[in-house]
Amino acid sequence: MSRSGNVTAGEAAAGRAPLEQTVAARRAEFGEILRPLTLAADATETGDGLRVSRLDASKAPNLATVGRGIHCRELILAGTAIATLPDDVQVVQRLDVSACSRLKRLPDNLKVGQLVARDCVALAALPAGLRVSYLDLTGCTALAALPADLVIRNGRLSLRGCVRLTALPPGIGPLAQLDLSGCLNITAVPPTLTVTAWIDVGGSGLTALPPDLAGIAIRWRGVPIDARIAFRPETLDAREILAEPNAERRRVMMERFGLDRFMRDAKAQVLDQDRDAGGPRRLLRIELPGDEPLVCVSVVCPSTRRQYMLRVPPSIETCRQAVAWTAGFDNPDDYRPTVET
Amino acid sequence: MLFGFWRRTKTPDPQLWRQGDIFITPVESIPDAARASPLRHGILAHGELTGHSHRLDDSTTATLFGGAGHELFLDVRSDGARIVHQEHGAIVLPMGLYRVWRQREYTPQDIRIVRD
Numbered sequence: 001m002s003r004s005g006n007v008t009a010g011e012a013a014a015g016r017a018p019l020e021q022t023v024a025a026r027r028a029e030f031g032e033i034l035r036p037l038t039l040a041a042d043a044t045e046t047g048d049g050l051r052v053s054r055l056d057a058s059k060a061p062n063l064a065t066v067g068r069g070i071h072c073r074e075l076i077l078a079g080t081a082i083a084t085l086p087d088d089v090q091v092v093q094r095l096d097v098s099a100c101s102r103l104k105r106l107p108d109n110l111k112v113g114q115l116v117a118r119d120c121v122a123l124a125a126l127p128a129g130l131r132v133s134y135l136d137l138t139g140c141t142a143l144a145a146l147p148a149d150l151v152i153r154n155g156r157l158s159l160r161g162c163v164r165l166t167a168l169p170p171g172i173g174p175l176a177q178l179d180l181s182g183c184l185n186i187t188a189v190p191p192t193l194t195v196t197a198w199i200d201v202g203g204s205g206l207t208a209l210p211p212d213l214a215g216i217a218i219r220w221r222g223v224p225i226d227a228r229i230a231f232r233p234e235t236l237d238a239r240e241i242l243a244e245p246n247a248e249r250r251r252v253m254m255e256r257f258g259l260d261r262f263m264r265d266a267k268a269q270v271l272d273q274d275r276d277a278g279g280p281r282r283l284l285r286i287e288l289p290g291d292e293p294l295v296c297v298s299v300v301c302p303s304t305r306r307q308y309m310l311r312v313p314p315s316i317e318t319c320r321q322a323v324a325w326t327a328g329f330d331n332p333d334d335y336r337p338t339v340e341t
Numbered sequence: 342m343l344f345g346f347w348r349r350t351k352t353p354d355p356q357l358w359r360q361g362d363i364f365i366t367p368v369e370s371i372p373d374a375a376r377a378s379p380l381r382h383g384i385l386a387h388g389e390l391t392g393h394s395h396r397l398d399d400s401t402t403a404t405l406f407g408g409a410g411h412e413l414f415l416d417v418r419s420d421g422a423r424i425v426h427q428e429h430g431a432i433v434l435p436m437g438l439y440r441v442w443r444q445r446e447y448t449p450q451d452i453r454i455v456r457d
Contacts, residue, residue, distance in 0.1 A: 311446050
């Protein structure tokens with residue numbers, strides 16, 4: 001039975017009956033009497049053979065090497081400089097490698113309860129044989145595919161903002177929650193996919209869900225909506241949107257319907273109008289019940305000739321002020337572009 | 342009167358280039374946090390939906406730095422660095438240091454960077 005220096009199972013068991021020794025040793029094995037360890041800010045490596053309950057290296061941004069033979073319940077490596085993890089790392093409950101911007105590879109056959117790998121922007125692939133209950137890959141913008149043998153049983157899969165992903169593996173799930181928001185290149189989910197709680201489709205490439213998922217709770221970047229708002233926004237109308245009592249849901253409805261069309265259909269008040277290099281500009285306002293007013297500036301791009309609408313703070317009164325604000329200037333006199341293309 | 346006098350004698354406005362939804366202006370220096378994060382891809386901004394990008398035409402003409410929130414910085418070492426985009430005219434920046442940022446949009450929850 002291997003034990004680290006700070007684990008006292010052996011000492012505690014010394015002099016006791018064989019059965020008690022066995023129990024104490026087992027406890028050590030399951031980590032019940034292991035202690036936590038937080039690495040100092042200047043640490044660059046963990047060392048080998050650590051057996052601890054929680055190993056926290058999140059205060060050590062220069063940590064580049066995780067040693068061999070590490071066993072713990074929680075391993076927190078968020079924000080460190082690691083590029084890989086050793087193949088023999090054992091984490092029982094939670095592995096957090098969020099914001100490890102150099103991380104390129106995780107060990108094959110990794111089995112852990114929760115794997116949190118948010119904003120691992122260099123992670124282009126996941127390892128073979130990965131088994132988890134909770135997998136958070138939010139912001140993994142380099143990730144091009146999920147492995148076919150990925151196992152997530154009845155848990156959560158968060159893929160928010162994984163813009164390079166084009167598909168989910170056909171056999172994935174069953175899942176409790178699936179977040180595909182911002183996955184603009186995922187245009188379909190596997191027809192046999194089972195999701196029991198909710199699916200977030202905000203800003204994804206999905207235009208429908210398979211029949212088996214009919215009736216599932218749908219979210220749009222965290223806001224509960226329905227399939228009509230998500231996939232058939234053209235069937236909404238301005239009156240219905242204005243009558244929606246929930247401000248969050250109303251905001252999503254406006255975004256899905258199109259701000260431009262909404263402003264036209266809702267007969268917005270024109271607060272100001274003038275012209276710039278692109279053409280006519282208009283500042284429009286609509287009162288929203290129980291919410292701050294919606295104020296948008298409508299402009300024409302001088303290069304593409306396309307008209308677009310940007311929302312600005314409701315205190316803004318002129319087109320000039322509004323356009324300067326969108327450029328980052330609170331004082332319109334400070335915004336004088338010398339070249340515009 | 343005093344205000345008018347000050348307005349006439351103050352230094353001229355700095356150059357401000359606009360290419361679609363990005364803005365570029367000269368700066369005195371580049372923050373250390375940004376200097377520590379050079380970006381080799383040469384892309385100033387990428388349109389998530391359109392796939393278009395604002396980028397250095399020749400990545401050897403300037404160094405791009407990130408690591409400072411939504412801002413980027415450019416160190417143009419050659420005589421001129423061309424910033425190109427599929428739908429907008431090119432901008433040519435003379436030798437110098439620059440700050441680059443994107444257009445913003447208001448939401449009641451926060452201020453969003455515009456994504457086309």
